[in-house]
Amino acid sequence: xxxxxxxxxxxxxxxxxxxxxxxxxxxxxxxxxxxxxxxxxxxxxxxxxxxxxxxxxxxxxxxxxxxxxxxxxxxxxxxxxxxxxxxxxxxxxxxxxxxxxxxxxxxxxxxxxxxxxxxxxxxxxxxxxxxxxxxxxxxxxxxxxxxxxxxxxxxxxxxxxxxxxxxxxxxxxxxxxxxxxxxxxxxxxxxxxxxxxxxxxxxxxx
Amino acid sequence: xxxxxxxxxxxxxxxxxxxxxxxxxxxxxxxxxxxxxxxxxxxxxxxxxxxxxxxxxxxxxxxxxxxxxxxxxxxxxxxxxxxxxxxxxxxxxxxxxxxxxxxxxxxxxxxxxxxxxxxxxxxxxxxxxxxxxxxxxxxxxxxxxxxxxxxxxxxxxxxxxxxxxxxxxxxxxxxxxxxxxxxxxxxxxxxxxxxxxxxxx
Numbered sequence: 001x002x003x004x005x006x007x008x009x010x011x012x013x014x015x016x017x018x019x020x021x022x023x024x025x026x027x028x029x030x031x032x033x034x035x036x037x038x039x040x041x042x043x044x045x046x047x048x049x050x051x052x053x054x055x056x057x058x059x060x061x062x063x064x065x066x067x068x069x070x071x072x073x074x075x076x077x078x079x080x081x082x083x084x085x086x087x088x089x090x091x092x093x094x095x096x097x098x099x100x101x102x103x104x105x106x107x108x109x110x111x112x113x114x115x116x117x118x119x120x121x122x123x124x125x126x127x128x129x130x131x132x133x134x135x136x137x138x139x140x141x142x143x144x145x146x147x148x149x150x151x152x153x154x155x156x157x158x159x160x161x162x163x164x165x166x167x168x169x170x171x172x173x174x175x176x177x178x179x180x181x182x183x184x185x186x187x188x189x190x191x192x193x194x195x196x197x198x199x200x201x202x203x204x205x206x
Numbered sequence: 207x208x209x210x211x212x213x214x215x216x217x218x219x220x221x222x223x224x225x226x227x228x229x230x231x232x233x234x235x236x237x238x239x240x241x242x243x244x245x246x247x248x249x250x251x252x253x254x255x256x257x258x259x260x261x262x263x264x265x266x267x268x269x270x271x272x273x274x275x276x277x278x279x280x281x282x283x284x285x286x287x288x289x290x291x292x293x294x295x296x297x298x299x300x301x302x303x304x305x306x307x308x309x310x311x312x313x314x315x316x317x318x319x320x321x322x323x324x325x326x327x328x329x330x331x332x333x334x335x336x337x338x339x340x341x342x343x344x345x346x347x348x349x350x351x352x353x354x355x356x357x358x359x360x361x362x363x364x365x366x367x368x369x370x371x372x373x374x375x376x377x378x379x380x381x382x383x384x385x386x387x388x389x390x391x392x393x394x395x396x397x398x399x400x401x402x403x404x405x406x407x
Contacts, residue, residue, distance in 0.1 A: 010216045016248045016276040025280065042222040043331035054282045056373045056387045063280025070222035073279035074231065074269025076260050083401045084390025104378055107385050120374050126248035150384075166263045166327050168290075168318075170311060177314050179262040182290030193289050 002141050005030040011067045017126040020110065020136045021057065024148070025064025025088075028100045031145060032090035033069060035098045041070035041077065046092050047159060048078045051085035051101075057119055058086050058102075089154060097157035101150045106143065110136065171195055207233075207348045209341075214348060217273040221266060223332040226317045226343040230292070230355065231270020234307050237352050238296035239275060241305040241361065247276035247283065253299055254284040257291035257308075263326065264317070267292055267309075297364045304364035313355045317343055379403055 005027040015022045029048070033039065038046065048071045052059050062078065065088060071077035087101030110116075113136040118128045125133065140148075167180045173195030184196040207214065213232060221228045235254070239246060246252070254277035258265045268284065271277065271294055277284040293308035317323060320343055325335045332340070347355065375388040381403040392404035 008219075010219050013212075013216050014220055014273060015278060015280065016246065022280065040222065042333035045331070053387055053390050055389070058387075059282050060280045063278050066279060067220060070220075072221060072269050073272060073284065074221065074228065074266045076265050078279065081401075082390070084387035085400055086385050101384055104383065104385050107376065116374070119372070122372070124249035124251075166318075166323065168314075175311065176291055176293070176308060177311055179259075179290035181262065182259065182288075192291060 001144065003027060003143075003145070005068075006141060007064065007067060011064070014067065015060065015063045017124075018130065018133045018137060019057075019060050019125040020113075020115065020133075020140050021060035022064040022067075023137060024102070024140060025061030026068045027064070027145075028061065028088060028149065029065040029068025029090070031149065031151075032088075032098055032100055035151065036090065036092050036095040038092050038095055040068070044075055044077060046071045046077060046090070048088055048090055049081055049159075050078065050088040051081045051083040052088075053080070053082045053084040056084065060125075061086070061088075089157060091154075091157060091159055097154035099152045099154050101152075102148060103150055106148045110140065113139065207236075209344065209348065211348070213273060217270055220273060221269045224337055224340045224344060225266050225332045226320075226322070226340065226347050227264040227266035228270040229344050229347040230264075230309060230313065230317075231267035231272075231294075232274045233270070233347060233350075233352070233355055234267070234292075234294045234309065235271045235274025235296070237356050237358055238294055238305050238307045240352075241307070241358050242296060242298055242303055244298050246274065247281075250281055250283045251299060252277050252283060253297040255287055255295040255297070256284065257287045257289040257293040259286060259288040259290050262290055263323070264292065264314075295364075302364050303361055305361050306359040307356045308359070309356055310354065313347075313350075316346065381406075 007023050007026040048065050050062050066072045089097055089099045091097040114132050115136040168177045169183050169190050171178050171192040172189040173191045178192040183190045186196050217228050254271050254275050256268045295306045297304040322339045373389050376385050377391045377398050379386050379400040380397040381399050386400040391398050394404045
């Protein structure tokens with residue numbers, strides 16, 4: 001039976017290409033919300049800890065999780081553990097935590113679709129013929145939840161977020177605002193981290 | 207641009223509450239796309255470097271950047287530099303052309319001095335603040351001239367390391383039986399395991 005958890009049109013606009021992983025993450029997020037008995041998060045009260053890493057195609061799942069739960073990157077409600085696993089823990093401070101992971105048999109069955117023949121050649125999802133993409137997406141929609149996900153309650157899971165800061169200072173070097181936690185002092189004047197030269201500039205990691 | 211714009215509607219649907227920082231990120235993303243003369247990224251064509259870090263106000267800026275540029279957390283082409291600032295560097299990965307767009311002190315001050323932020327400082331969630339206080343801030347951000355909101359720096363050539371090919375190989379952890387991307391596999395007493403299992407005694 002086809003799942004009821006199909007991403008809305010705006011979700012595909014946001015993610016900007018059709019692939020099977022965004023809808024899988026979306027479904028995982030919707031199921032986790034229902035499991036914990038909470039609504040989509042408007043503000044800053046729900047956390048998602050995906051276990052994915054980077055540079056593997058399944059990371060698109062995390063866009064589905066943002067879309068479904070409202071625990072977005074910009075609100076900093078989502079942090080990766082970099083385990084390279086196809087799983088995530090969903091946490092509400094009052095309702096507790098649940099972990100969803102993708103079953104190996106599901107991954108193996110999905111990997112046989114033509115979509116991955118293209119992806120393994122390095123072809124980006126938006127360049128793959130739409131019928132090839134929609135074939136695997138529809139197959140995912142048609143799988144029952146229990147064929148896709150392992151679900152584990154996490155009664156001992158704890159996470160304490162740091163309280164937010166609103167105080168900021170103008171950098172005496174570049175004149176731009178910096179939040180106080182990140183202000184450094186140089187020659188007696190407050191400066192931002194890049195103007196201070198104290199910490200090496202972040203590299204673009206790929 | 208106003209609140210009926212499709213891009214703002216997608217931004218609000220994703221973000222979940224009305225605040226001025228998400229729209230500011232939308233405008234920053236659009237300004238950067240415009241400066242580079244590129245379209246938003248269906249896949250990994252662009253990289254966005256945002257300067258926010260964790261646990262400070264206005265990080266919502268990054269959700270606007272995701273929506274406008276197509277550089278999303280899931281696709282892995284948005285990164286935080288952790289400076290606690292409101293800059294966005296957008297890189298065209300094909301050509302290496304990049305531009306930094308940063309919110310002006312004036313643009314930040316307007317929102318900072320608003321009544322809306324006084325509620326936020328009292329830890330009242332954005333969705334609980336009267337929309338009459340926040341909607342004028344949003345309208346101002348959406349309709350304001352780009353050069354009032356941002357300093358758009360000259361186009362530069364970024365050093366973009368060649369993109370590592372996507373990894374498709376996975377292993378099954380010998381302890382928990384879960385799928386793990388091969389690069390993240392560890393060896394524990396001769397067995398191939400995932401990172402959390404490797405760290406257990």
